[in-house]
Amino acid sequence: MSAGAGSTQAAGTQAAGTQAVAAGCGAPAGGAAITDAGNQAVVQGQVTKDGSPVGTGYARLLNGDGEFVAEVPLGEDGGFRFFAAPGTWTLRILAPGGVRAQQAVSAATGKIVNLEVAV
């Protein structure tokens, strides 16, 4: 396991949300965007279709090997957030109607990456 993938669970367990996370191993809901990354490597954003939020769907984070790391349901505003580790990730969006989208994203400690994903 590489150092980059070495902190992948952080993305899974610290993914956004509070209530859902309290259960333990989970994939919590989107949650409001944050503005201060602190010492985290934040990947967050919003999924839209024709300019409107996609409120039903899922954001998945895959590591550099394409392996699943974490998944969160999109918030009502189409929002999602992961606390990843520094490195390169693939964000994959699943939404109704067979909608699939993905893009590469680089995360860095102390930095918030904001993504606008149009599907």
Place this chain on the structure above:
Amino acid sequence: MSRSDVLVDADWVEAHNGDPGLVLVEVDEDTSAYDKGHIRNAVKIDWKKDLQDPVRRDFVDSGGFAALLSQRGISNDDTVVLYGGNNNWFAAYAYWYFKLYGHQDVKLLDGGRKKWELESRELVTEVPKREATSYTAQDQDLSIRAFRDEVLAAIGKENLVDVRSPDEFAGRLLAPAHLPQEQAQRGGHIPTARNVPWSKAAEEDGTFKSDDALRAVYSEAGVDFGIDTIAYCRIGERSAHTWFVFHELLGQPNVKNYDGSWTEYGSLVGVPIKTGDES
């Protein structure tokens, strides 16, 4: 036991929803999900509030389980179809729990809530009214639940399948930072355990992989299907998903879920622990 005995798909649920003797149950980690919308006629079970003893670290006893199911209007001879978010983690946990207390006819909705949502199927907010029943729970079936001493005795003898992420397995991470009360004192894994993250068993849409694909995943990781198996994770719900794969889908005998999992094992005094990526 075959796949069709324990898994149903969304079309089946739509065709049979409302049939007498069928109860849909949503089990979520995020318990607000049900309130925002659920499959018509589904009742809710809260994996923590309803299934865990509020004081001791253990499950509600058989009397408590009987009271819960009675209150939810579930009878002993009902067919219970469980589904939930997170690729059915907590639904699988509840499935194992229903089996622990001897419920005969339980099934999972393959793909759970995610696949249902992605297919834009109907969700409603109306909460069904079910008349209370007099449910009778059996004593726990301890052939599917492992305790710490059995786990220690299994080192080097049985399959120990650690279904956490590679980082938890290696000891680089202990637990979510949000949950100090559940944190183990040490990181790492049980010696000889094979690390096969739960997600290897699921497709992107949350459905289970085919039997052949599942066998390949575990075989490649060094699991010996000829010997007994104990699965564990951090608190026992991801490993319930893997228990379901081994015991219910692949028909393996003698498979146990160690619900104490790493939060217990990693806090025990004097037990062997291995760190790093190797088993």
